[in-house]
Amino acid sequence: MSLVVVGSMAFDAIETPFGKSDKIIGGAGTYIAWCASNFTPVKQISVVGGDFPQAELDALTNRQVTLEGVQIKKDEKTFFWSGKYHLDMNTRDTLVTELNVLGDFQPVVPESYQDCEFLMLGNLAPSVQLSVIEQLKTKPKLVVLDTMNFWMDIALEDLKKVLAKTDVLMVNDSEARQLSGDYSLVRAAKKIMAMGPKYLIIKKGEHGALLFHENSVFYAPALPLEDVFDPTGAGDTFAGGFIGHIAKTKDISFDNMKTAIIVGSALASYCVEKFGTERLREIGKEEITTRLNEFVQLSSFDIALV
Amino acid sequence: MSLVVVGSMAFDAIETPFGKSDKIIGGAGTYIAWCASNFTPVKQISVVGGDFPQAELDALTNRQVTLEGVQIKKDEKTFFWSGKYHLDMNTRDTLVTELNVLGDFQPVVPESYQDCEFLMLGNLAPSVQLSVIEQLKTKPKLVVLDTMNFWMDIALEDLKKVLAKTDVLMVNDSEARQLSGDYSLVRAAKKIMAMGPKYLIIKKGEHGALLFHENSVFYAPALPLEDVFDPTGAGDTFAGGFIGHIAKTKDISFDNMKTAIIVGSALASYCVEKFGTERLREIGKEEITTRLNEFVQLSSFDIALV
Numbered sequence: 001m002s003l004v005v006v007g008s009m010a011f012d013a014i015e016t017p018f019g020k021s022d023k024i025i026g027g028a029g030t031y032i033a034w035c036a037s038n039f040t041p042v043k044q045i046s047v048v049g050g051d052f053p054q055a056e057l058d059a060l061t062n063r064q065v066t067l068e069g070v071q072i073k074k075d076e077k078t079f080f081w082s083g084k085y086h087l088d089m090n091t092r093d094t095l096v097t098e099l100n101v102l103g104d105f106q107p108v109v110p111e112s113y114q115d116c117e118f119l120m121l122g123n124l125a126p127s128v129q130l131s132v133i134e135q136l137k138t139k140p141k142l143v144v145l146d147t148m149n150f151w152m153d154i155a156l157e158d159l160k161k162v163l164a165k166t167d168v169l170m171v172n173d174s175e176a177r178q179l180s181g182d183y184s185l186v187r188a189a190k191k192i193m194a195m196g197p198k199y200l201i202i203k204k205g206e207h208g209a210l211l212f213h214e215n216s217v218f219y220a221p222a223l224p225l226e227d228v229f230d231p232t233g234a235g236d237t238f239a240g241g242f243i244g245h246i247a248k249t250k251d252i253s254f255d256n257m258k259t260a261i262i263v264g265s266a267l268a269s270y271c272v273e274k275f276g277t278e279r280l281r282e283i284g285k286e287e288i289t290t291r292l293n294e295f296v297q298l299s300s301f302d303i304a305l306v
Numbered sequence: 307m308s309l310v311v312v313g314s315m316a317f318d319a320i321e322t323p324f325g326k327s328d329k330i331i332g333g334a335g336t337y338i339a340w341c342a343s344n345f346t347p348v349k350q351i352s353v354v355g356g357d358f359p360q361a362e363l364d365a366l367t368n369r370q371v372t373l374e375g376v377q378i379k380k381d382e383k384t385f386f387w388s389g390k391y392h393l394d395m396n397t398r399d400t401l402v403t404e405l406n407v408l409g410d411f412q413p414v415v416p417e418s419y420q421d422c423e424f425l426m427l428g429n430l431a432p433s434v435q436l437s438v439i440e441q442l443k444t445k446p447k448l449v450v451l452d453t454m455n456f457w458m459d460i461a462l463e464d465l466k467k468v469l470a471k472t473d474v475l476m477v478n479d480s481e482a483r484q485l486s487g488d489y490s491l492v493r494a495a496k497k498i499m500a501m502g503p504k505y506l507i508i509k510k511g512e513h514g515a516l517l518f519h520e521n522s523v524f525y526a527p528a529l530p531l532e533d534v535f536d537p538t539g540a541g542d543t544f545a546g547g548f549i550g551h552i553a554k555t556k557d558i559s560f561d562n563m564k565t566a567i568i569v570g571s572a573l574a575s576y577c578v579e580k581f582g583t584e585r586l587r588e589i590g591k592e593e594i595t596t597r598l599n600e601f602v603q604l605s606s607f608d609i610a611l612v
Contacts, residue, residue, distance in 0.1 A: 088489065183394065185445075186532040207513035212531060218528035219604050223514060226492040249611055258607040294610045299605055301564040301577050303598045305555055 002115050003247035004140075006132050007122025007236070009011065009052065009070070013082040014275060015132045016089070016230050020047025024276040028122035029081065030268045031233040034280045035267050036120070039248040042107065047101045050079040059281075061208050068110045076101045089228045095196060101148060102202060109135040117206040117250070120243040121145045121166075122236060128157035133165050142252050144168040145197070146239050149175050160195060162200040168238060168257070169197040176202045186217075194296035199257060201242075203235060211260055211287060213254050220261045223269045223291070230275045237271040238264035239278065249270050266291040308421050311338050312351040312438050313428025314408060315358065315376070320422070320581060322395070322536050330582040331362055333385065334452065336460060337539040340586045341486040342426070344460045344556040344594060349419045351375035351481035353407045355384040365587075370609040372512035375415045381462040382407045389415065395534045396511060415441040420455050423556070426549040427472075428452045432464035439471050449557050450474040451503070452545050455481050466501060473493065474563070476545055476561060482508045492523075495554025505563060507548075510540060515567055521558050524611070527605045529575045536581045543577040544570035545585075572597040 007029025014021045018084060036042050041064035048057075048070065057067055082096035097133040107128055109116075119140040128148065133143065146164040151159050152175065162286075163169065169192065174187060180188035180193075184244045188214035189200050200212040204222075211218040241264035249256055273279045313335025318325040320549060324391075335352045342348050347370040354363075354376065363373055365381040397512040413434055415422075425446040427435040434455065439449065442445035451472040457465050458481065469475065475498065485501075486494035487538035497517035533573050548563075555562055572594060579585045 033389060047540050048323055184532055186530050204513065207510065208525070208527070217530055217604060218607070219514070219530070220607070221514070221525035221605075222528065224492050224523055224525070226490055245612060251611075255608070256611070259609060259612060262607050262609060263612055288612075292612060295544075296609060298523060300605075301524070301605075302527070302561070303565060303602060305557075305562070306551060306565060306569055306594075 001242060002043050002113065002116035003036060003040055003118045003120065004043045004045060004109075004113050004116040004132075005029060005036060005120045005122065005243070006107060006124065006129065007032050008079055008124060009046045009048050010079040010081060012080075012228055012232060013096070014232050015084040016179050017085065018227070018229050021230075021275040023080070025053075025134050026081065026232075026233060026276055028124070028236040028239075030249070031236035031277060031280070032120055032122050032240035032243070033060055033065045034063070034277055035237050036244030037065050038241075038245065039244035039268075042066065043069060043116070045104045045107050045109065045113070047071040047073065047107075049073040049076040052078045053115075066112075069108065069113055073101050080261075083232070085231065088247045090232055096259060101170070107132050114138070117141045117221050117249040118243060120239060121162070124240065126155050126162045128153055129162050130158065130165070133162070137170045142246065144170065144239070146170045146235065147175075147261075149178055152178050152191045165194040166200065168199040170201045170235070171202060171204045172205070172235070177202070185302055193281075201261065203238065209238075209265065211254075211257055211261055213257075216254055218254075218258045218261070220265055221266060222256070222296065223294060223298060225269065225272065228238070228272045231272050232276060234271050238268045239266070241267035262292060263288070264285045265295055266295055307551060308349050308413065308417050308419065309342060309426065310349045310351060310375075310415075310422040310438075311335060311342060311344055311411060311423045311428065311526070311549070312430065313338050313426075314385050314430060315352045316387060317584060318538060319386075320404070320538050321390040321434035322394055322475055324533070324535050325581075327536075327581040329386070331359075331440075332386070332387065332539060332582055334430070334539075334545075337542035337546075337577070337583060337586070338426055338428050338546035339366055339371045340369070340388050340547070340583055341373050341543050342550030342553065344591070345548075345550035347449040347581040348372065349375060349422070351415065351419070352362065353377040353379065353412050353413075355382040355407045358384045359414040359445065374420075375414065375419055377407075377414070380409050388539070391537065395537055410595065412468045413438050413441075420444070421519045423447045424549060424553040425449045425470070426545060428545065429454050430462050432457050432468045435468045436464065436471070437469070443604055448473050448552065450476065450549055453481075454478045454543065458484050470502040472503045472505065474505040476507045476509060476541070478509045478511070478541070507567065510542065514573065515544075517563055517567055519563075522560055524564045524567070526564070526571055527601065527602060528571060529600060534578045537578050538582060540574045540577050544574045546570070547573035568598060568601050569594070572601055
């Protein structure tokens with residue numbers, strides 16, 4: 001039984017108030033794989049061009065990431081994105097988007113991935129996400145979906161089809177409001193869960209994250225940071241930590257999802273400390289444990305004496 | 307030894323997307339007294355006009371709120387504020403401000419208040435807050451200060467004098483940024499604590515609250531609410547719950563301040579359910595305990611299995 005991750009593998013060029021990166025490795029699938037592989041082996045589905053460095057693929061292989069489902073199109077170019085963050089780091093302008101190999105990506109699920117128990121659908125066109133779900137002969141134990149406002153704008157009907165087959169949806173607060181048409185996040189959550197997902201995670205950046213399920217809600221804090229150096233990939237990192245912990249423990253209870261959200265938040269707090277995936281490549285079990293304990297300190301309180 | 311509360315007692319007229327109130331009882335001091343008196347007796351300092359209902363004063367007396375320090379100016383009118391909330395409930399327009407008795411308020415600390423152990427300075431002109439501190443012959447064990455952007459705009463030098471004598475400051479996130487000139491709340495907290503307060507509470511409304519002290523930080527969640535009916539007084543309610551718990555337990559440790567913030571948050575989550583102080587008058591120990599347990603459910607997680 002395995003964790004299958006679907007997501008882009010890309011080149012990014014990033015500009016923040018703190019500096020400018022070269023063309024570095026990015027993509028939702030890349031971030032998710034680097035993070036989830038801290039906890040469990042990963043079977044990756046993606047597509048890259050001939051320009052994608054073999055060393056990057058080897059680095060993932062060395063982390064128990066199987067690349068049989070990653071198509072390498074020798075004569076084409078890898079997806080490229082370039083963006084510039086504003087001073088508050090909460091908003092950014094896209095400077096360049098070159099879809100390249102991603103433009104006509106037809107994911108193929110290898111036979112060896114048919115043991116998929118946990119499926120993490122990173123942010124991609126809903127039709128691509130749906131294709132992977134439909135190629136799996138057995139319904140996974142848990143399907144987790146990340147998406148964004150862009151797909152709500154241009155592919156809402158496809159997205160709704162994916163939502164109907166999703167167990168856990170991750171979106172940010174403005175996306176939850178857009179998808180539901182409701183300003184109140186509590187009411188938005190009810191409407192979105194009626195579209196399919198039994199669990200909804202609403203990411204609020206520096207304000208933490210909310211997990212909704214039936215009438216239960218969990219509020220995960222975000223670690224207050226002195227500086228956010230580069231927020232790129234923080235949401236994908238969160239997703240990778242979340243699904244990595246779930247797949248390792250094979251426990252899809254509400255309580256274990258709360259833990260998984262803290263794991264995702266801890267990894268995301270590292271991600272933003274350096275450009276791209278740089279910081280994620282440096283950290284291991286020890287750093288993750290340290291940060292998890294900081295989250296306990298950050299949010300624990302005792303009402304016994306009230 | 308006692309809790310002394312300084313704050314306005316007022317009339318409010320409120321308009322929200324859900325409806326419009328009559329001229330109802332409001333004022334920071336009123337909210338604080340109603341909330342803190344759930345936990346401990348209160349010695350109140352304020353000023354009202356001859357138009358302030360005796361029944362309102364009697365209701366406070368019945369809750370162990372001593373009114374010896376409340377000046378009643380028979381021939382003058384009580385402070386009046388009217389405001390209208392926007393659709394998102396996070397912003398409001400002030401429609402009317404009639405200072406009346408508050409315009410030349412000279413607080414007088416009665417001799418019987420000189421046993422003040424805990425001093426809660428509700429949002430008022432910094433010069434008034436300072437006058438109360440200076441009239442106390444013995445420095446209280448803890449001085450807690452609430453203020454707002456208005457005083458940063460027009461009375462910053464006075465405010466800085468009060469800050470130098472304050473142990474705990476409460477402001478919202480945009481006020482913390484204004485006061486410090488720093489966007490990062492972590493850096494803002496360091497700068498503000500260098501102005502005097504050893505503890506800083508940054509209120510973030512629906513995003514919870516942060517408590518800073520030296521190098522420690524605590525993130526208190528806010529209860530996600532389906533609807534916020536009227537946010538008026540939520541900050542004062544938070545302050546009242548906070549200081550009420552501290553004064554009852556007489557424990558000014560960081561850990562107990564965390565608990566006090568949860569108590570303040572629980573009360574604030576009730577406050578916004580109805581107009582003005584209406585909901586706060588209905589609740590007692592049982593409702594507070596119920597909500598506190600909801601906060602435990604909302605924020606508890608276990609990292610043992612990671």
